Amino acid sequence: MPEKVSDREGTNYNKGDEQIEVPGYGKRHIQAVLLFILIAVSTALRSSMTITILAMTESTSPYDHKIYNWDKQIHGFIMSSTFWGDVIVQGIAGHIANKYGSKNVLTVCIFITGLLMMSTPWFAELAGWKGVCLCTSLQGSCQGFITPCLQMLIGRWAPVNERTRFAMFIYSGMYGALIITPPIAAYICNSFLGWPWSYYIFGSQSFVGGLLWIYFGATSPSHHKTISIKERTFIEKDLDQTNDVILKTPWKSIFKSIPFFALVVTQCGCIWGFTVIYTETPTYFKLALGMDLEKSGLMTSLAYLMALFMSYATSFTTDYLLSRKYLSLTSVRKLCNTIGSWCPAVCMLLVTYVPIEYTSLSVGILIIMVGLDAVNSCGFLINSVDLAPNFAGVLVGVASIFSSLVSLLAPIATGLFVKDPHDKSQWRYVYVLSAGMYFFGNLIYIIFGSGETQPWNKPKAEKLDDEPELSKELMQMESKK
Structure with a gap:
């Protein structure tokens, strides 16, 4: 027999022979907002690079900012370097997140990514385009953990009949960042601040998102300190979260x-x-x-x-x-x-x-x-x-x-x-x-x-x-x- 599932929160639905009460707004919704912020921050870092690298190689500002004489082939290497790390970590990211906790892994990756982003102008000054490639490839390695962590967190926090909306809301943070990041990055690069401040401003967002995640995020309902018993029971029974x-x-x-x-x-x-x-x-x-x-x-x-x-x-x-x-x-x-x-x-x-x-x-x-x-x-x-x-x-x-x-x-x-x-x-x-x-x-x-x-x-x-x-x-x- 198919399960009778209610789309309305605050009501009941039957799962097998058991009736489960669906709680309303709760900690799972806060987790969704936090993950929306983190994926938006991660996407903004990469998205701003497409504009900022262009400003580093083409004189687009009336102000006197340093310009690097890098041809299109070097530009291609720099942009591809953001994906080098992804290739390396994809096979082990899920295993590491499962072993050490997706919250801990996600926190470390967000902070390191932000630090590397803010360090990119220094890498460019020190070692030119090779330094930028090194910096962006390290960022890619850290960001390679983000998607597996998100998938694990969605699987542990989103009840079955809320999962589509839950996941869609979180991943809409990616498109939100892609919408607002390019014009902001272009404005910063063309302003008196110049392209270095594009790295500083977007990199600093990682620390804001990371701190919010540390204080309010959790790997699963069982790891959350302030979740109500009713909501935790609902999530764990709905998802059959028995680690046995x-x-x-x-x-x-x-x-x-x-x-x-x-x-x-x-x-x-x-x-x-x-x-x-x-x-x-x-x-x-x-x-x-x-x-x-x-x-x-x-x-x-x-x-x-x-x-x-x-x-x-x-x-x-x-x-x-x-x-x-x-x-x-x-x-x-x-x-x-x-x-x-x-x-x-x-x-x-x-x-x-x-x-x-x-x-x-x-x-x-x-x-x-x-x-x-x-x-x-x-x-x-x-x-x-x-x-x-x-x-x-x-x-x-x-x-x-x-x-x-x-x-x-x-x-x-x-x-x-x-x-x-x-x-x-x-x-x-x-x-x-x-x-x-x-x-x-x-x-x-x-x-x-x-x-x-x-x-x-x-x-x-x-x-x-x-x-x-x-x-x-x-x-x-x-x-x-």
Whole structure:
């Protein structure tokens, strides 16, 4: 029998033979706000780099700030270096977070990332572009832990029937940061403060977010000191959070899985396209189309505002299609992935053929392209949970190893193709290649992808006898009160 679940907080719903009371606003909502802030801060650090590096190499300010004579190939190496660390840590991030606590790991990474960000001008002065690459690659290593930590925290704090809204709210912090960061970074770089202060200001945000997380965050409901017994009971029973079962990871089945192979391929294709949009498009509009830095930043913000709108619109639309059973889960995933891959691919091809004098048309195409890419939020981005809810973190980690390599290679390839960033014809090769990656990745997903839970999601489990029961812990908490 399907479980009867209420969408209204403060009511009851049945889980199996047990009735669970749904508490209203509580500590889980505070955790969501904190994680929204942390992912926004993390995204702002990387997003500001695309504008600040451009200001370091091109004279865009009326004030006398130091300019470095770095060509487009070096620029590509610097932008790709932010992804070098991701490749290294993806395989171990989840294990370390699970061993030492996701709160502790996330705290350390946020503080170190902020310190490195604020140190970038000093690295540039000391060792030039190589120093900047070293600094940004270390930042990438720290930020490589953030997504696995977020996934673990969402899994431990978000009740089943609140999970979609919970996760969507948290990850909307990424788009929020992408909307406001470019114009702020451009304004700082063009002001009397200059580009060094872009690093100082955005880096300092990490310390603010980190302090909030230290004081109010927790790894799980059982680690939170002030959570009510009612809310903790609700979350732990709803999620069956009993740490008395260890599931053995079915590595052989994972690597033999055709749907997982399709997921990895389409993720690599989409990440290549998104990386080019994210890291290279501001440069294309600034140098190839002659748009000034502040307008380029504003244009980028409008594009991500469209992405934020499309991600929410898509989530509600897909929920409607599934609830009414108009489409199967597999069909919904493939439909969203196709819209989020092939439509941006067409836009990439169009934007390079628009004459320079029609800059507004190019901007419009870019905004549509970024918005359509966000439809992937209901495609491959959550497909790992469909395939294996028990091992979604493992699947994300394995797939991210390959997609991180792609993120690293995309800016380098741009530097190889674009010798003169002012020559629009050279940029055409970059966008044609990216469109091809989008197209091929989604084609494989259409043929071999799936939204069905795989048989290897439930391997044999091992029972542990030394774990305390929830009821005993709650009785101890009650007696202390």
